[in-house]
Amino acid sequence: MQAPESPSSRRTAQGAGWGCREPGTFVELMPGTPPRFTWLRPSVLWASRNDVIAKWFGDPSDDVRRRWVAALREGDADPLRVVDRSEPEFSFLVVGDTGEGDKSQYAVVPGLLNIGAGTDFMVISSDVIYPTGSVNDYPDKFFRPYQGYPAPIYAIPGNHDWYDGLGGFMRVFFGLADQPEPSPWRGPFGRLARLLWRRPDRPDLAALDEARKMRSAPGQQADQPAPYWALDFPALRVVGIDTGIVGGIDREQAEWLRGVSAGPKPKLLITGKPIYVDGRHSPGPIEGGGTVDEIVRDPANHYVAAIGGDIHNYQRYPVQVDDRVIQYLVSGGGGAFMHATHTIPRQTLVDEGAFKCYPLRGDSLSFYSRLYGRRLRLRRLFELSPEEASAAIARRLDMEPTRQDREPVRPSLRARAVAVMLGVPRRHRTRRLRFPVRKVFQRFRSEAADWDTPPFFKSFLRLDVAGDRLRIRCFAATGCREHELEPPLEDDISISLAATAS
Numbered sequence: 080m081q082a083p084e085s086p087s088s089r090r091t092a093q094g095a096g097w098g099c100r101e102p103g104t105f106v107e108l109m110p111g112t113p114p115r116f117t118w119l120r121p122s123v124l125w126a127s128r129n130d131v132i133a134k135w136f137g138d139p140s141d142d143v144r145r146r147w148v149a150a151l152r153e154g155d156a157d158p159l160r161v162v163d164r165s166e167p168e169f170s171f172l173v174v175g176d177t178g179e180g181d182k183s184q185y186a187v188v189p190g191l192l193n194i195g196a197g198t199d200f201m202v203i204s205s206d207v208i209y210p211t212g213s214v215n216d217y218p219d220k221f222f223r224p225y226q227g228y229p230a231p232i233y234a235i236p237g238n239h240d241w242y243d244g245l246g247g248f249m250r251v252f253f254g255l256a257d258q259p260e261p262s263p264w265r266g267p268f269g270r271l272a273r274l275l276w277r278r279p280d281r282p283d284l285a286a287l288d289e290a291r292k293m294r295s296a297p298g299q300q301a302d303q304p305a306p307y308w309a310l311d312f313p314a315l316r317v318v319g320i321d322t323g324i325v326g327g328i329d330r331e332q333a334e335w336l337r338g339v340s341a342g343p344k345p346k347l348l349i350t351g352k353p354i355y356v357d358g359r360h361s362p363g364p365i366e367g368g369g370t371v372d373e374i375v376r377d378p379a380n381h382y383v384a385a386i387g388g389d390i391h392n393y394q395r396y397p398v399q400v401d402d403r404v405i406q407y408l409v410s411g412g413g414g415a416f417m418h419a420t421h422t423i424p425r426q427t428l429v430d431e432g433a434f435k436c437y438p439l440r441g442d443s444l445s446f447y448s449r450l451y452g453r454r455l456r457l458r459r460l461f462e463l464s465p466e467e468a469s470a471a472i473a474r475r476l477d478m479e480p481t482r483q484d485r486e487p488v489r490p491s492l493r494a495r496a497v498a499v500m501l502g503v504p505r506r507h508r509t510r511r512l513r514f515p516v517r518k519v520f521q522r523f524r525s526e527a528a529d530w531d532t533p534p535f536f537k538s539f540l541r542l543d544v545a546g547d548r549l550r551i552r553c554f555a556a557t558g559c560r561e562h563e564l565e566p567p568l569e570d571d572i573s574i575s576l577a578a579t580a581s
């Protein structure tokens with residue numbers, strides 16, 4: 080259980096990082112000339128075009144992934160082997176959607192190193208590198224920020240890592256240089272798709288070799304066999320899958336997933352795309368039929384939890400499946416700009432009281448109201464304090480404010496209007512966004528969402544397996560100095576592994 084003295088956004092506004100007393104020291108970790116990261120720059124949008132090509136012409140990720148795995152097979156070891164680990168008790172970090180290389184990524188690092196002390200490894204769950212997975216972005220978006228983390232880092236790619244055909248990821252993690260060409264497109268449109276498809280950047284090998292020195296200690300090297308992998312501990316098998324650009328997996332990976340998922344050992348899935356997110360169920364299609372979630376739910380496979388990146392916040396859905404509960408988590412708040420939580424409807428898939436998110440919906444609405452107020456130069460119209468925003472959410476969703484450290488306020492007409500404009504849904508209604516809070520920010524975001532001052536509302540997970548229990552804690556990174564020293568604890572669950580394995 081959470082200690083009474085732990086800071087948390089669920090207890091106080093201070094715990095959310097509002098009214099930061101002192102900014103964090105994370106800026107000292109950043110490169111001398113931090114990369115300017117703006118999604119509004121036409122060159123960046125053009126570089127990200129593979130997302131559009133995959134959706135219009137068909138996603139070639141399955142085909143290209145098969146050929147990457149075939150290339151790995153030419154090495155000494157089987158890339159589809161299960162990695163045996165003997166530790167009966169172990170701990171690790173899960174950090175999602177890290178690689179923007181700006182303040183929001185580096186602000187996570189001090190608390191991560193603090194809470195991650197003594198952990199056996201870290202997993203980056205999707206989008207290791209923005210915007211396009213380029214090999215040349217690894218120095219400042221991977222090696223530098225995590226140079227102080229003494230243990231290995233495993234990774235699963237996200238859609239952004241696939242925007243260069245996974246070329247940067249495969250070169251950095253596996254030393255592969257020969258990029259497979261996408262081949263599934265046919266006819267004149269296929270020729271057009273092939274023509275437009277973005278190829279990997281020409282690598283700056285000297286810079287990459289220099290950067291590798293930042294994580295060159297023997298204890299920092301991971302024995303990751305492939306872009307999808309399984310680590311087998313005596314008490315828990317941790318399985319990572321690669322969901323490409325649009326969220327599905329290929330036949331070969333599915334066959335492997337079914338194989339490593341079978342049997343009584345409790346399992347945890349880490350996936351690029353979350354299975355429950357924003358109040359929706361996205362089971363994850365498999366090439367040729369079936370879904371990833373069918374594998375997770377199959378009682379013979381004994382999954383206890385599934386963690387997905389892609390959406391840049393924290394959400395937890397404890398879903399009743401037959402006679403057991405599977406914890407479905409979103410953990411994509413490890414570096415990139417914050418996705419809104421105030422657009423998440425009141426839950427219908429799980430009990431609203433059991434649903435958790437970070438940032439709280441009220442903090443998310445307050446954050447975006449300030450963002451819009453600033454960008455549109457209409458601060459007096461838009462800006463809502465966390466208390467006003469929280470009251471407007473409570474009214475709209477017909478529920479009590481989660482944080483009750485201050486006298487409750489009545490939402491003004493203005494606060495309610497701003498809530499509607501910024502996409503807070505009505506109770507039990509699917510959301511109808513008035514202003515682009517999610518979709519447009521997804522594409523045109525950081526210029527508008529570039530938020531250089533705390534709170535950043537970032538988060539990461541620490542998981543501990545001890546005895547017959549798996550503990551999962553979500554910690555926040557606000558960018559405030561006090562929270563670097565003592566990261567706010569936003570969620571804390573304990574799962575029995577014994578009941579699962581029996």
Ligand SMILES: [Fe+2]
Nearest residue numbers: 176206389415
């Ligand atoms: Fe992402």
